[in-house]
Amino acid sequence: MTTSVILQSLLDIHATILQHESEIESLDRAIGDGDHYINMKRGASAIVEMHDELADLTPDAALNKIGLKLLSTIGGASGPLLASFFMGMAKVLKEKGDTSAKTYALAFASGVDLIRQRGKADVGEKTMLDVLIPVANRFSELANANADNKTICEALADTAEAGMRSTMNLIATKGRAAGLGERAIGHIDPGAKSCQLMIMTVCNALLKHE
Amino acid sequence: MKKFINKVDDVLVESLSGFAAAHSDIVSLHLNPNFLTRKQKALNKVAIISGGGSGHEPLHAGYIGYGMLDAACPGHVFTSPTPDQMLAAAESVHANKGVLFIVKNYAGDVMNFEMAAEMLPIVNGLHIESATVLTSDDCAVINSTYTTGRRGVAGTVIVEKCVGSLAETGADLQSCKLLGDKINQRTASMGVALTSCTVPAAGRPTFDIGDNELEMGVGIHGEPGRKRAQMDEADAITQELVNAILDTLKPVPNSEALLLINGFGATPLMELYLLYNTAANLFKQHGIRITRSLVGNYTTALDMAGASVTLCLLDDEIKQHWDSPVHTAALRWGK
Numbered sequence: 001m002t003t004s005v006i007l008q009s010l011l012d013i014h015a016t017i018l019q020h021e022s023e024i025e026s027l028d029r030a031i032g033d034g035d036h037y038i039n040m041k042r043g044a045s046a047i048v049e050m051h052d053e054l055a056d057l058t059p060d061a062a063l064n065k066i067g068l069k070l071l072s073t074i075g076g077a078s079g080p081l082l083a084s085f086f087m088g089m090a091k092v093l094k095e096k097g098d099t100s101a102k103t104y105a106l107a108f109a110s111g112v113d114l115i116r117q118r119g120k121a122d123v124g125e126k127t128m129l130d131v132l133i134p135v136a137n138r139f140s141e142l143a144n145a146n147a148d149n150k151t152i153c154e155a156l157a158d159t160a161e162a163g164m165r166s167t168m169n170l171i172a173t174k175g176r177a178a179g180l181g182e183r184a185i186g187h188i189d190p191g192a193k194s195c196q197l198m199i200m201t202v203c204n205a206l207l208k209h210e
Numbered sequence: 211m212k213k214f215i216n217k218v219d220d221v222l223v224e225s226l227s228g229f230a231a232a233h234s235d236i237v238s239l240h241l242n243p244n245f246l247t248r249k250q251k252a253l254n255k256v257a258i259i260s261g262g263g264s265g266h267e268p269l270h271a272g273y274i275g276y277g278m279l280d281a282a283c284p285g286h287v288f289t290s291p292t293p294d295q296m297l298a299a300a301e302s303v304h305a306n307k308g309v310l311f312i313v314k315n316y317a318g319d320v321m322n323f324e325m326a327a328e329m330l331p332i333v334n335g336l337h338i339e340s341a342t343v344l345t346s347d348d349c350a351v352i353n354s355t356y357t358t359g360r361r362g363v364a365g366t367v368i369v370e371k372c373v374g375s376l377a378e379t380g381a382d383l384q385s386c387k388l389l390g391d392k393i394n395q396r397t398a399s400m401g402v403a404l405t406s407c408t409v410p411a412a413g414r415p416t417f418d419i420g421d422n423e424l425e426m427g428v429g430i431h432g433e434p435g436r437k438r439a440q441m442d443e444a445d446a447i448t449q450e451l452v453n454a455i456l457d458t459l460k461p462v463p464n465s466e467a468l469l470l471i472n473g474f475g476a477t478p479l480m481e482l483y484l485l486y487n488t489a490a491n492l493f494k495q496h497g498i499r500i501t502r503s504l505v506g507n508y509t510t511a512l513d514m515a516g517a518s519v520t521l522c523l524l525d526d527e528i529k530q531h532w533d534s535p536v537h538t539a540a541l542r543w544g545k
Contacts, residue, residue: 033288033409034412039289071292071294074292075318080318080321081321175317
């Protein structure tokens with residue numbers, strides 16, 4: 001994955017977020033406080049504005065800069081969590097120094113692990129981790145089995161979708177919906193939804209551009 | 211949505227600018243990153259910094275000034291501020307005795323302040339010690355090992371007032387933290403909403419609620435609470451709030467307490483005083499002596515109609531620091 005594919009993915013993510021405004025907003029109004037869409041849009045727009053300064057950077061440097069920008073732009077819980085993810089990914093890419101699927105799988109898993117640590121949450125708590133952890137695991141399996149990019153992208157988009165749907169029947173024990181108890185059941189977690197959308201978008205961008 | 215707005219994206223900065231201009235004798239506003247400080251930097255004391263999403267005015271900027279906060283970091287509406295704001299505020303107001311962050315217990319606020327505290331010692335080669343008091347007085351949300359825990363709501367004002375007072379005496383960082391933690395443990399709040407609030411950028415009410423319904427245990431962002439119930443007489447509603455607080459604090463008979471009735475933004479003072487009357491009588495029936503009181507809009511949720519009841523069990527130390535002089539935009543006495 002080159003910097004130009006990363007940047008194309010981020011432009012696509014910005015477009016995807018805008019397209020899904022009403023869906024993300026209504027999920028957040030149901031079990032959150034209605035600001036998730038606004039925050040995601042603010043973060044995605046800030047990254048789009050950085051396009052030119054990122055273009056000449058290596059993938060790790062670009063991801064690290066994106067992380068820092070998100071940290072100072074988004075706020076809320078999403079800010080530190082997404083920032084930790086990008087900065088964690090950047091660290092592994094820098095250490096490994098290559099852009100193979102195996103390295104990206106490792107970097108992705110490391111980013112997800114930082115989210116887990118920062119958010120003190122795990123699978124089954126009705127958060128973005130219900131999408132991210134299964135995706136990280138599936139990514140590692142497929143990369144280690146030397147699967148091709150097409151197989152990986154299609155499998156990860158499916159895994160993200162299943163993870164997002166799994167939050168429907170969970171009680172939230174982390175995040176703003178944690179106060180709702182049983183009332184959160186029947187609603188998809190907005191953070192899981194936006195993560196699924198982002199992963200789907202990156203997978204599509206990879207299929208298109210590589 | 212019918213609100214006083216020019217451009218939705220400008221609401222926060224225009225409001226902060228107005229606040230800073232109206233209280234230019236007390237506060238200074240710094241933009242990009244956004245934070246407010248006292249006009250006159252205080253020396254030789256622990257710097258007390260708070261912050262959180264906007265929309266809860268006068269929390270927190272309204273409590274900057276002598277006897278309370280040194281700085282506040284306002285986030286976007288209902289969204290935690292970011293670490294760069296906290297770091298800039300800490301750099302600006304620290305006075306060689308460390309920085310105490312007072313943080314309401316929400317995942318976003320906790321994580322952003324946590325990252326700021328981790329980054330603080332390495333900013334510009336400064337060595338600034340920090341500690342954090344997490345406020346979690348909202349007894350509507352049941353605490354458990356598996357959840358984020360109780361939310362910080364109006365009781366935060368009492369923590370900021372008393373810890374701010376202690377800091378003025380030159381007390382060290384650890385003592386300030388201990389007092390904050392103690393007050394938090396002795397304070398419980400519960401709120402009820404009669405209407406939703408509308409986040410300007412969203413443009414529509416955060417939740418739907420019927421004309422004859424109320425949301426019991428609502429949070430200060432309009433997030434749902436314990437249950438949706440039918441509208442009732444003020445006495446019955448207050449009874450439920452008071453019972454939740456009593457179940458949480460389990461005060462011994464003859465306890466002395468501060469009673470705070472906090473409006474969420476769209477409930478008139480006339481009704482808040484009516485609630486005070488009812489709540490004070492109910493607590494009295496349980497043998498509690500209300501010797502300090504505060505009634506008004508101190509921790510709001512934009513334009514939500516509703517109110518919260520907060521009870522803080524006093525001891526001599528808390529009383530002393532509650533009574534001490536304070537000079538801020540929103541709380542001012544004794545000086």
